[in-house]
Amino acid sequence: MATATPQHEPYMGSPADDLAFERISTGELVFQAVYSALVTVMLLEIGVIVFRVLEPLVHHAPALFGSGATIDETFTRTIGNALMTLAPFLAYAVAGHKMKPLASVNRARALGAALAAAAIVFVLVTMGQYVFRIGPFAERPSLEMTLRQTDAGILVEEVVSGGTADRAGIRPGDRITAIRRVEVTLAELNTAVRQSKVGDVIRLRVERGDEEEQFPVEVAATMEIRPAALVAGLVIALLFAAVAVFWPGGWTPYALLIAIMLPLAVGYLWLIIATFSFRTEGLLPVNAQGEVGGLTLRNWEFLWREATGSNPSIWRVTLNTLVIATAMMAIVLLVSSMAGYALSRMNFPGRRTFLSLTLILHGFPAVTLLIAIFFVLRNIGNIPVLGDYFGFNTRGGIALVMVAFELPLGVWLMKGFFDGIPWDIERSALIDGASRWRTFYEILLPQIRPGLLALGIFAFISGWGAYLIPQTYSIGTKTATLAVYINQLTSDTAPVNWNEIAAVGLFQMLPVFLLFIFAQEYLLNIYAGGTKGSS
Amino acid sequence: MRIALEHLTKKFGHVVGVEDVSLDIRDGEFVAFLGPSGCGKTTTLLMVAGIYRPTAGIIRFGDRVMNQVAPKDRNIGMVFQSYALYPHMTVFGNIAYPLKLKKVPKQEQIARVQAVADKMGIGDLLDRRPGQLSGGQQQRVALGRALVKQPDVLLFDEPLSNLDARLRLVMRAEIKHLQKELGITSIYVTHDQVEAMTMADRIAVIQNGRLQAFDTPDDLYDRPKTLFIAGFVGNPPMNFVDVEIEQANGAYYAVSPALRVEVPPDRGAAAAAHGGRVVMGIRPEDITIDPTGAVRGRVFVVEPLGRDDLLDVELDAHTRLHVLADPKLKVGAGDPVLLKLDTQKVQFFDAATERSLLWQ
Ligand SMILES: Nc1ncnc2c1ncn2[C@@H]1O[C@H](COP(=O)(O)OP(=O)(O)O)[C@@H](O)[C@H]1O
Ligand SMILES: [Mg+2]
Numbered sequence: 001m002a003t004a005t006p007q008h009e010p011y012m013g014s015p016a017d018d019l020a021f022e023r024i025s026t027g028e029l030v031f032q033a034v035y036s037a038l039v040t041v042m043l044l045e046i047g048v049i050v051f052r053v054l055e056p057l058v059h060h061a062p063a064l065f066g067s068g069a070t071i072d073e074t075f076t077r078t079i080g081n082a083l084m085t086l087a088p089f090l091a092y093a094v095a096g097h098k099m100k101p102l103a104s105v106n107r108a109r110a111l112g113a114a115l116a117a118a119a120i121v122f123v124l125v126t127m128g129q130y131v132f133r134i135g136p137f138a139e140r141p142s143l144e145m146t147l148r149q150t151d152a153g154i155l156v157e158e159v160v161s162g163g164t165a166d167r168a169g170i171r172p173g174d175r176i177t178a179i180r181r182v183e184v185t186l187a188e189l190n191t192a193v194r195q196s197k198v199g200d201v202i203r204l205r206v207e208r209g210d211e212e213e214q215f216p217v218e219v220a221a222t223m224e225i226r227p228a229a230l231v232a233g234l235v236i237a238l239l240f241a242a243v244a245v246f247w248p249g250g251w252t253p254y255a256l257l258i259a260i261m262l263p264l265a266v267g268y269l270w271l272i273i274a275t276f277s278f279r280t281e282g283l284l285p286v287n288a289q290g291e292v293g294g295l296t297l298r299n300w301e302f303l304w305r306e307a308t309g310s311n312p313s314i315w316r317v318t319l320n321t322l323v324i325a326t327a328m329m330a331i332v333l334l335v336s337s338m339a340g341y342a343l344s345r346m347n348f349p350g351r352r353t354f355l356s357l358t359l360i361l362h363g364f365p366a367v368t369l370l371i372a373i374f375f376v377l378r379n380i381g382n383i384p385v386l387g388d389y390f391g392f393n394t395r396g397g398i399a400l401v402m403v404a405f406e407l408p409l410g411v412w413l414m415k416g417f418f419d420g421i422p423w424d425i426e427r428s429a430l431i432d433g434a435s436r437w438r439t440f441y442e443i444l445l446p447q448i449r450p451g452l453l454a455l456g457i458f459a460f461i462s463g464w465g466a467y468l469i470p471q472t473y474s475i476g477t478k479t480a481t482l483a484v485y486i487n488q489l490t491s492d493t494a495p496v497n498w499n500e501i502a503a504v505g506l507f508q509m510l511p512v513f514l515l516f517i518f519a520q521e522y523l524l525n526i527y528a529g530g531t532k533g534s535s
Numbered sequence: 536m537r538i539a540l541e542h543l544t545k546k547f548g549h550v551v552g553v554e555d556v557s558l559d560i561r562d563g564e565f566v567a568f569l570g571p572s573g574c575g576k577t578t579t580l581l582m583v584a585g586i587y588r589p590t591a592g593i594i595r596f597g598d599r600v601m602n603q604v605a606p607k608d609r610n611i612g613m614v615f616q617s618y619a620l621y622p623h624m625t626v627f628g629n630i631a632y633p634l635k636l637k638k639v640p641k642q643e644q645i646a647r648v649q650a651v652a653d654k655m656g657i658g659d660l661l662d663r664r665p666g667q668l669s670g671g672q673q674q675r676v677a678l679g680r681a682l683v684k685q686p687d688v689l690l691f692d693e694p695l696s697n698l699d700a701r702l703r704l705v706m707r708a709e710i711k712h713l714q715k716e717l718g719i720t721s722i723y724v725t726h727d728q729v730e731a732m733t734m735a736d737r738i739a740v741i742q743n744g745r746l747q748a749f750d751t752p753d754d755l756y757d758r759p760k761t762l763f764i765a766g767f768v769g770n771p772p773m774n775f776v777d778v779e780i781e782q783a784n785g786a787y788y789a790v791s792p793a794l795r796v797e798v799p800p801d802r803g804a805a806a807a808a809h810g811g812r813v814v815m816g817i818r819p820e821d822i823t824i825d826p827t828g829a830v831r832g833r834v835f836v837v838e839p840l841g842r843d844d845l846l847d848v849e850l851d852a853h854t855r856l857h858v859l860a861d862p863k864l865k866v867g868a869g870d871p872v873l874l875k876l877d878t879q880k881v882q883f884f885d886a887a888t889e890r891s892l893l894w895q
Contacts, residue, residue: 424616424617424619427613429632430585431607432633433607433636434607
């Protein structure tokens with residue numbers, strides 16, 4: 001065996017990549033780390049901006065969303081925080097991912113490099129977090145003293161000298177018993193502090209010896225550095241980098257989808273939990289004492305509550321809503337499909353003008369027309385017979401106005417769908433012996449079924465969630481819809497039970513939710529219609 | 536069913552679709568409308584079908600004026616280029632639709648659809664949907680749907696354009712066979728002259744919305760009445776050379792700076808009678824490369840067509856001739872060649888009016 005047979009190295013991955021990463025220089029490593037850090041800072045910046053934008057929304061949420069869609073501030077804040085906390089991890093993942101090609105050559109080395117890069121990124125990120133006062137360095141509302149729960153109240157163990165408690169005159173050894181006159185436990189006090197804003201004043205009732213006195217303490221912002229959080233952060237950073245090195249590429253889309261969907265899913269979860277809870281602390285239901293527990297059906301009481309003077313029964317309201325939504329769906333479908341056909345297939349004077357006018361009308365904010373429509377409805381109300389069904393303060397009148405607002409979209413949508421059907425099919429039907437009318441409903445309508453379904457669902461949902469029009473054009477509760485009902489829950493003089501509002505909101509959402517589950521196939525298929533071979 | 540179009544005109548606003556078309560189609564005849572894209576073939580067909588209303592002129596089926604008759608009352612069957620099948624119906628539903636509209640009893644519908652489908656070779660596809668069929672199968676369904684109601688008139692609008700070349704050949708033969716067997720008066724629109732030449736009894740050549748000629752394929756090919764038809768019918772197209780006719784010793788010669796060839800005395804005489812410059816037409820297949828040839832040229836381009844090579848031969852700066860040559864000769868670009876012109880089928884046209892000097 002003297003002839004030399006060429007020996008081939010076993011093939012390991014893409015050679016070009018391997019060579020490029022065979023020896024990774026320190027410079028390269030530093031570059032990657034700095035690069036990742038820059039990305040992180042950018043992401044953080046975005047996070048901060050998002051948070052800043054969300055913050056006012058949170059505080060004015062009840063005013064902005066009126067009734068149905070009120071969001072508890074803790075929730076939005078949680079999302080904002082989550083965004084900022086998660087952003088650095090993306091950078092760790094990127095740092096790890098950069099070493100992936102190296103992993104196919106030398107696993108240990110790749111892992112080492114990734115960990116090193118992640119560590120550098122971590123240091124940079126931590127420095128950034130310190131500068132921006134976020135993450136582990138976030139400033140929290142605090143009274144700047146150490147407390148301990150005892151039988152005789154909350155014992156002040158230590159007071160930060162020069163801190164806000166110190167300035168207010170609280171000394172170690174004092175016992176806090178109440179806020180104003182409401183007795184509190186340490187847990188409740190902590191919750192109160194956490195939920196107040198910097199600059200708020202909490203009036204603490206304090207026992208000192210035998211004396212009892214009230215101290216107004218201003219809530220200060222304190223940076224509590226928690227070493228545990230820093231260590232945990234580093235461990236997670238390294239973990240992320242390590243996972244990223246060996247991450248199977250095929251999982252990425254799923255991971256991204258899950259990451260994007262998670263806040264949404266958490267939102268719904270939170271909504272559902274809230275409806276069965278006395279109160280919630282984040283996602284946890286808590287009772288009056290602030291302890292985990294307190295599950296209750298109290299919020300769902302509206303389902304069996306009898307109608308009282310100003311509060312209609314939910315079932316009557318649901319019926320109203322159903323009638324309006326169904327009527328809307330039926331009328332919108334009928335009128336839009338016929339108008340859309342005419343606009344797509346027939347040539348008549350004023351066709352283009354009509355098309356542009358409907359488009360303008362579609363862009364018109366409904367609010368600006370409220371007063372004019374009020375007069376129209378009142379005049380309709382003066383017509384004998386007809387006025388009783390379609391005038392002011394009737395379900396018919398409300399449906400009519402909402403249909404009018406929905407039609408421009410519907411007509412345009414339907415026109416588009418008809419435009420997509422080849423002329424030849426229609427001609428063929430006419431030649432086969434069908435009348436024009438028959439061609440319309442036997443040949444053309446079946447072909448735009450996905451469009452009809454989509455429009456029908458849109459119309460139904462917009463009727464189901466209607467608020468502005470029913471609220472404006474009805475007096476009392478005769479024609480109240482679910483959204484109006486929710487609004488009434490907030491406008492009572494009694495304190496608002498947000499969890500009950502969440503429950504009614506969930507109740508209102510259920511049919512829509514079911515509708516989507518069953519119709520999503522059609523909604524997704526909207527663009528898959530048409531005929532093969534047609535040109 | 537005899538069909539007569541009299542001065543048929545269709546305008547879309549200012550756009551002229553069809554202008555002043557008059558022709559008579561005999562009962563059972565297969566007529567092709569041939570013309571380039573956009574010349575008004577479809578427009579004419581749709582007027583016959585009753586989809587478009589003529590701007591002017593009359594359409595007669597037999598003796599009956601059809602202008603105001605709705606499409607559904609004309610008893611026609613039509614096959615579209617796009618097949619135009621109803622995508623939400625099965626094949627059975629598609630073919631049965633005309634019968635359903637005629638309120639034919641259900642049992643009879645089933646029998647007739649089955650019969651037509653078997654004839655079209657799609658008898659086992661009846662419960663499929665159009666989307667599940669190949670292009671050729673879809674076209675058969677469309678044909679079946681047009682035939683099932685036993686129409687008086689069959690209209691085809693480029694039915695084979697979307698099929699591949701092989702299938703087109705098969706369908707061409709099938710349609711022609713069917714038409715002859717059933718004897719239904721048919722109008723077949725196409726821009727493919729091979730299709731028109733092979734299938735039709737007579738061909739109506741349309742250009743820019745006007746009828747240029749209405750003749751049998753042979754007449755169009757051998758006795759073209761205008762320069763346009765001579766150039767349009769036949770592939771590769773006829774060569775045209777500006778010549779003068781000289782008469783010497785009882786023989787006639789077509790003479791140009793690039794060539795001088797003898798032409799048959801009868802044709803030469805007709806051209807000479809016109810006098811002055813005329814356009815001579817000669818088809819590529821009537822020219823051969825021959826060492827004894829009298830016309831000298833140089834090969835400019837060679838396009839291999841498979842069975843033949845199509846040569847573009849330059850005679851002088853102003854004259855080029857297309858020549859079909861045997862690939863075995865292996866002529867290449869730049870080679871000098873001698874050409875022999877078989878002038879038995881040579882054509883002569885008036886250069887100004889573009890009308891034939893031989894056929895009226
Ligand atoms: N519905 C229409 N509206 C306006 N112009 C049309 C219409 N249909 C056809 N035309 C015009 O008429 C001419 C002939 O068209 P057509 O009959 O479709 O040609 P083809 O011979 O290719 O079938 C074209 O110039 C076309 O643009
Ligand atoms: Mg056409």
